[in-house]
Amino acid sequence: DTAVSQTPKYLVTQMGNDKSIKCEQNLGHDTMYWYKQDSKKFLKIMFSYNNKELIINETVPNRFSPKSPDKAHLNLHINSLELGDSAVYFCASSQEKESPSSGNTIYFGEGSWLTVV
């Protein structure tokens, strides 16, 4: 069973459309994330949720809206898609502990390749 699964894996869509990427984790983790990897392979966090509560919202356009119906799911909805939104979007999860030096590894999904044309 895949620990962190995202769908769809590939998505080609036109500018101006609205699309969603779904993410589910079966690791029992309480924290989930969305990361964006740009064309230069740079990875940057977009959002994180802990027990369905938004923890991190990096300077992401408000066209991007995450939704966490429960702690095993974190979906990403994107409105009015633009060419610059083309990227690979990674979902990830971890079990949060009090200290970042306590070994709470973040596990990633396989990525969703979004191409806006």
Place this chain on the structure above:
Amino acid sequence: AQKITQTQPGMFVQEKEAVTLDCTYDTSDQSYGLFWYKQPSSGEMIFLIYQGSYDEQNATEGRYSLNFQKARKSANLVISASQLGDSAMYFCAMREGWRYGNKLVFGAGTILRVKS
């Protein structure tokens, strides 16, 4: 300032030899975690190894070891006995505390090519 610096955009290594991928980090926190991930051409992010800031011994996982030098703020990845399948992009990442949202911050990555 960059939180994570990987100074080697690309590296070559001969099959069966060892290779070191450099990573330096910047933090004023005492408690943090350091990670290495591998991203093959297929695109997935594979967790390799972790080092906590209070761990006194260097982390090891099979052929991977992390050369942790806290005073120098470096966390280099050492891959022993390189294999062709090790060809990939390698990312160093750091995690600080809750005041930073407990997020992973990544370096720019190093592309490793293993030659036969």
